[in-house]
Ligand SMILES: O=c1ccn([C@H]2C[C@H](O)[C@@H](COP(=O)(O)OP(=O)(O)OP(=O)(O)O)O2)c(=O)[nH]1
């Protein structure tokens with residue numbers, strides 16, 4: 783914990799410890815499933831996994847719920863709505879929408895680290911309606927316009 787860490791109110795109704803950073807400069811905190819019983823995900827099945835966590839983010843901040851690369855690589859487990867967005871005015875339970883993209887069943891156990899949460903600042907837009915947009919070298923090029931590979 784250093785002095786630049788952002789204070790965030792949290793209610794932990796799970797049976798697990800609060801999420802914490804695994805290494806000194808980890809961007810995300812791993813979120814644990816808070817389950818009464820294991821949840822089995824068949825291939826291509828999805829499930830909303832509860833965490834038992836409720837947070838109050840300061841205005842101007844969001845939390846992103848992102849997949850963990852180890853689960854993705856080893857078991858094909860990802861997040862359907864990745865990255866999930868937790869709004870600063872959300873007061874419900876944080877849930878993780880897992881999907882099994884492998885061809886094998888995967889069992890989510892209570893306490894398993896199923897996702898990671900990154901808190902970030904965001905900007906809100908004030909539209910400035912215009913007739914033309916500033917010219918650029920890219921222009922409307924995209925979708926591979928800069929090369930064949
Ligand atoms: O992975 C997620 C994504 C969202 N949420 C919660 C927090 C978020 O603030 C709220 C709404 O999420 P989102 O805006 O992505 O969903 P929506 O389908 O647009 O629902 P709504 O109409 O309630 O905004 O649901 C989660 O707990 N986990």
Ligand SMILES: [Mg+2]
Nearest residue numbers: 867868869872
């Ligand atoms: Mg929404």
